[in-house]
Amino acid sequence: MRYLTFALCKGRLAKQTLELLEQVGITCEEMKDKSSRKLIFVNEELKLRFFLAKGPDVPTYVEYGAADIGVVGKDIILEEDRKVHEVLDLKFGACRMCVCGPESAKELLGHREIIRAATKYPNIAKNYFFDQKHQTVEIIKLNGSIELAPIVGLSEVIVDIVETGTTLKENGLKVLEEVCPLSARMIVNPVSMRMENDRIRELITGLREILK
Ligand SMILES: Nc1ncnc2c1ncn2[C@@H]1O[C@H](COP(=O)(O)OP(=O)(O)OP(=O)(O)O)[C@@H](O)[C@H]1O
Numbered sequence: 058m059r060y061l062t063f064a065l066c067k068g069r070l071a072k073q074t075l076e077l078l079e080q081v082g083i084t085c086e087e088m089k090d091k092s093s094r095k096l097i098f099v100n101e102e103l104k105l106r107f108f109l110a111k112g113p114d115v116p117t118y119v120e121y122g123a124a125d126i127g128v129v130g131k132d133i134i135l136e137e138d139r140k141v142h143e144v145l146d147l148k149f150g151a152c153r154m155c156v157c158g159p160e161s162a163k164e165l166l167g168h169r170e171i172i173r174a175a176t177k178y179p180n181i182a183k184n185y186f187f188d189q190k191h192q193t194v195e196i197i198k199l200n201g202s203i204e205l206a207p208i209v210g211l212s213e214v215i216v217d218i219v220e221t222g223t224t225l226k227e228n229g230l231k232v233l234e235e236v237c238p239l240s241a242r243m244i245v246n247p248v249s250m251r252m253e254n255d256r257i258r259e260l261i262t263g264l265r266e267i268l269k
């Protein structure tokens with residue numbers, strides 16, 4: 058039997074991903090050791106391999122077949138637009154992609170004026186403004202602390218993740234429009250889906266039962 062390889066997200070989704078996999082009997086104790094610098098872990102008994110990668114790289118590993126299965130946020134699936142099958146909504150990591158800004162920017166959105174939108178997600182922002190809203194905006198790519206942009210005058214609005222709303226509130230910003238809801242998803246390489254169909258189907262069925 059060949060090894061099935063999982064690409065998992067580093068960061069805030071990692072713990073819940075491992076906990077969920079544990080519930081269907083997939084364990085990788087070694088992976089929990091935070092002090093380790095080891096990058097890939099093997100469960101010999103189950104013929105599984107796991108590695109942790111930066112979120113945006115997970116769909117890349119899965120598209121190329123370097124990983125059979127990935128667990129990643131829906132935001133990253135939309136932004137990266139890789140050729141992978143999205144097979145399951147894992148429900149955790151729930152948040153929303155939103156257009157946010159000061160209250161005063163609401164009028165600019167309504168009037169369809171040309172505005173600047175700062176974001177870590179330029180493709181999601183383009184798709185929303187250009188294809189869905191038919192509004193011309195200048196997209197400014199940032200890599201973090203997106204809420205700073207309207208405060209310092211880099212942009213009128215931002216397109217970013219909102220979970221509790223605390224970051225917005227503490228910076229005097231509001232949700233102006235909702236783009237889409239987000240959560241962690243399981244993705245599968247299309248060739249693996251055919252070649253390892255029985256094992257992957259069994260995993261999906263097991264997870265579906267738990268998520269009910
Ligand atoms: N409050 C939140 N902020 C950001 N991402 C969240 C939040 N809540 C859930 N998520 C989900 O967690 C994933 C991001 O986790 P991660 O810890 O890698 O965050 P990051 O801040 O984008 O990463 P990095 O620190 O490498 O820039 C997102 O892709 C999203 O699906």
Ligand SMILES: O=P(O)(O)OC[C@H]1O[C@H](OP(=O)(O)OP(=O)(O)O)[C@H](O)[C@@H]1O
Pocket residue numbers: 200201202203204217218219220221222223224225
């Ligand atoms: O609604 P909240 O619960 O406040 O969460 C939303 C905030 O969390 C994320 O930032 P992150 O912590 O990833 O920081 P970064 O974007 O600066 O990397 C996101 O980009 C928002 O800023």
